[in-house]
Amino acid sequence: EAGVTQFPSHSVIEKGQTVTLRCDPISGHDNLYWYRRVMGKEIKFLLHFVKESKQDESGMPNNRFLAERTGGTYSTLKVQPAELEDSGVYFCASSPGLINSPLHFGNGTRLTVT
Amino acid sequence: AQSVTQLGSHVSVSEGALVLLRCNYSSSVPPYLFWYVQYPNQGLQLLLKYTTGATLVKGINGFEAEFKKSETSFHLTKPSAHMSDAAEYFCAVSALSGGYQKVTFGTGTKLQVIP
Numbered sequence: 001e002a003g004v005t006q007f008p009s010h011s012v013i014e015k016g017q018t019v020t021l022r023c024d025p026i027s028g029h030d031n032l033y034w035y036r037r038v039m040g041k042e043i044k045f046l047l048h049f050v051k052e053s054k055q056d057e058s059g060m061p062n063n064r065f066l067a068e069r070t071g072g073t074y075s076t077l078k079v080q081p082a083e084l085e086d087s088g089v090y091f092c093a094s095s096p097g098l099i100n101s102p103l104h105f106g107n108g109t110r111l112t113v114t
Numbered sequence: 115a116q117s118v119t120q121l122g123s124h125v126s127v128s129e130g131a132l133v134l135l136r137c138n139y140s141s142s143v144p145p146y147l148f149w150y151v152q153y154p155n156q157g158l159q160l161l162l163k164y165t166t167g168a169t170l171v172k173g174i175n176g177f178e179a180e181f182k183k184s185e186t187s188f189h190l191t192k193p194s195a196h197m198s199d200a201a202e203y204f205c206a207v208s209a210l211s212g213g214y215q216k217v218t219f220g221t222g223t224k225l226q227v228i229p
Contacts, residue, residue: 004157031215040123043158043204043219055214091157099208099215100146100165105157 002026006092006106014114018080021109025074025094031055032075033095033103034067038088046090049075050097061086082113116141116207120220128228133177133192135223137205140186146208147188148217149179153201161203164188175199200227 005024013019025032034046047057051072069075079086089110093103121136139145146165150158162173169181179190188205205220
C-alpha cells in the first residue's frame, strides 16, 4: 500500500507570505493528524481529522493556521501570514483510529520562514 | 491527560555496546505505548508497540522494550548497537480522548553510535 505522502518536502518563504502544505493519507484511513516539531523540541500535536471533520484542533497555535480536509481524503495546512516562529518540520500521520493502531507518518515538510 | 518523558536528549554508545533509551509515561487510563525511530530526512517509523499481554515487546532491528506498570516505564533496549542504529527515537503514548485516539510524543532521544 502507498504510504502517507507530504509535499512539498521543503519550503522557504519570507515572513508575511503564505504557504500551503499538503498531506495524502493512506487510503482508507479516516483519521489524519498534523504535528509540528520545532528545532529539536517535542513533536507537538496540532490537530486531528476524522474523515472531513475536525475532531480536535486544540494544538493549533493561532488563527494564522487553517487546516482542511475536503471530502475526507487529502488535507491541507495553510499558514497565512507566516511568522518566523512557524519554522519547523510539519508531519502528517494517518491511522485507522483504533487506540492500539500505530500512526503512519509522512516524511514531513520542512518549513523555513526568513 | 497523558504525557511522555524521555530522559536524555542525546545518548552515545560504542558499536557493540548495550543501547538503553529511557521512557516514562503518565496516563489516566491503561496506556498503549509505542517507540518510533526517525532517520535523517525521513518520517517516523514504528519500532514496536505495547498494547496488552506480554510486557516484553520485540520490535524490528533487534530492539525490544519492557512495559513496567509499577514504574510507569517503557524503556527501549538493544543488546548490541550497530552503526545503522544512529537515529532519533521517540516514545509515544496512545489513549482515548473524546472517544478518539490521541497520541502524545516525548521529546526524542538522539542516539549516536561510536565506531
